[in-house]
Amino acid sequence: MTGDPLTADPPRNGGTGRADDSVALRMSLDDPERFGEIFDAYFPEIHGYAARRLGPDAASDIASQTFLEAFRGRRRYDPSRAGVRTWLYGIATNVIGKHRRSEVRGLRARARLEPVRDTAGHADRVDARVSAEGLRGRLAGAIAGLPAGDRDVLLLVALADLSHKEVAAALDIPYGTVGSRLSRARRKVREALGGTNPMHEMEKDHG
Known part of the structure; x- marks a missing residue:
């Protein structure tokens, strides 16, 4: 690896x-x-x-x-x-x-569901929202639009709570690739959700 x-x-x-x-x-x-x-x-x-x-x-x-x-x-x-x-x-x-196609179809279907929570002020950190709200509503639609590799990295961090090193080992990719994919995925999801505020300390690294 x-x-x-x-x-x-x-x-x-x-x-x-x-x-x-x-x-x-x-x-x-x-x-x-x-x-x-x-x-x-x-x-x-x-x-x-x-x-x-x-x-x-x-x-x-x-x-x-x-x-x-x-x-x-x-x-x-x-x-x-x-x-x-x-x-x-x-x-x-x-x-x-x-099952990529099935996953994307399912995410798009869940994009039509109301989110569990979609209140202002909920954690801006994307992976925290994924973990807390589940894959539904606009969040599901945003994740459906990610490239497969970016989606895998984001969901391993958000749903499995893996560190950057663990994700690199799990997917057999370089450590630096994990960071770049995760940063890109978070940015695209934030933009799709209306550009909720940026990072600060809440975008801390899992690595």
């Missing part, structure tokens, strides 16, 4: 990003049942990510395919490059990438 190495994931909700994930994954090479520990720890989170991107109807298939590909490719996992959680998000994003 390209970018700075990651030796472990930070702690996440429900104790995910565990230090022993890479051990369980390595042990699963000889004892496939150990992979169940990875599945149990991360399936709900990956399912939720898929649901927020493609909707609940597709989420189970996306999450199942993600873990099937992870199981089949577990021998290629390199713990010096990324934590298991980050690696799984990379696989999930690649699986979602096979």
Whole structure:
């Protein structure tokens, strides 16, 4: 992978990003049942990510395919490059990438829905709005208009709370590319939402 190495994931909700994930994954090479520990720890989170991107109807298939590909490719996992959680998000994003047209159609359909919140003064930081409001209303329409790579980076930051280094590892892209894609995505979304104010400290880096 390209970018700075990651030796472990930070702690996440429900104790995910565990230090022993890479051990369980390595042990699963000889004892496939150990992979169940990875599945149990991360399936709900990956399912939720898929649901927020493609909707609940597709989420189970996306999450199942993600873990099937992870199981089949577990021998290629390199713990010096990324934590298991980050690696799984990379696989999930690649699986979602096979459904680009469906995602864009779904976002455009959700653009016609009223946003959960669309009040003045709500967090100007784009990824905070995505996380808090969900992909609907004008926000969904703006995200539908992003190039696929920019959308992936923005949504991994906003929905998965990955750092710049983690996104670089998950997508196998240079660290600097993450920053440029994220900056471009935030700018385009802000413009599509009416040019809500700019950055200041609220546009702080995740990296």
